[in-house]
Amino acid sequence: MVSKNRDSKFVIYQVLYIFIITILALKGAELDLRRVALEDETVDINVKDSLVAILDSLYSLGIDFSIQIDPNVVEENVVLKDQLASLNKRVQDLKEKVKEIPPPPKEKEPEIVEEQTKLQSPISLKKTFIQNTWNIATNSGTVPTTILDPDNRSTPIAIIQPGENKRFDLQDQTEVIIRFGSQEERIKVVPNLPPEIDIQRVTTKMNSADIYVRELQRITAFTVTIIDQRPDQLKVTSSGPISVSGPQKDAKGNLVYNVSLRLAANETQYDEWIDRNEEMQEADGRYKANFFFTVVDEITNDRVQVGDSFFFTDFSK
Secondary structure (H helix, E strand, O other): HHHHHHHHHHHHHHHHHHHHHHHHHHHHOEEEEEHOOOOOOOOOOHHHHHHHHHHHHHOOOOOOOOOOOOOOOOOOOHHHHHHHHHHHHHHHHHHHHHOOOOOOOOOOOOOOOOOOOOOOOOOOOOOEEEOOOOEEEEOOOOEEEEEEOOOOOOOOOEEEOOOOOOEEEOOOOOOEEEEOOOOEEEEEEEEEOEEEEEEEEEEOHHHOOOOHHHHHHOOOOOOEEEEEEOOOHHHEEOOOOOEEEEEEEEOOOOOOEEEEOOOOOOOHHHHHHHHHHHEOOOOOOOOEEEEEEEEOOOOOOEEEEEEEEEEEEOOOO
């Protein structure tokens, strides 16, 4: 770029020099360069216009270009005239050369190197994992994701490839680290809550004054729902004079059991039960038979027990 600027300046200086020599050769008396430049027959009109602009700028600065030449020189210098003809041709060539010189290229703007884009976490940071049970994580990113125990980074808990999900077990960690690319995030691990047992009476027959065992043994009198985030690791048992069917899973994945009374197959067995359980008679003359559901989480060892009661007055009508 510097070399091209020097070429341009050299051409301009050479043109000015040629014009000054031309003027001196063609005029043998006192010269006013402004007047000479305005003579149409002296030089090419295009070159003249450029020179006029330059001279106007110099005169505006107060610079006088009057040149005194010996008035006694009246003879025509033939050699110099020939040289001027050659110089005039060079002027034309130089004009074309000036046109051909390309403008200096624009300086290339420095490239802005953007910082590496921060990857979005492939596992939602709003997600929580559960202690002492299995968990599932999905890698929604574009790079492999490693799940680490903060206290044991040397052994990954799980490595999940992009677009895949993986099941893994956690113990008593309170948080885990997810590593993706050169980034790391932490995800909270919440306690595995004890299971809940919800017992609901689903018949109105025990609201009557006369309640018969035979009828209660034919219908579902209670539903028992076991609520837990990981019902597959629960052990469920029941006790009491009951018949249990199930479990079925409800819309939330909870375990649901249907419970009926199973006290006596006939009236003789009923009388025997009454004789053994006289303390089960209420003040209003009704008898009650208790039952219980016990749930144990086989990993956390949480144990929950809940019960309810059947009420009846006789075996049958």
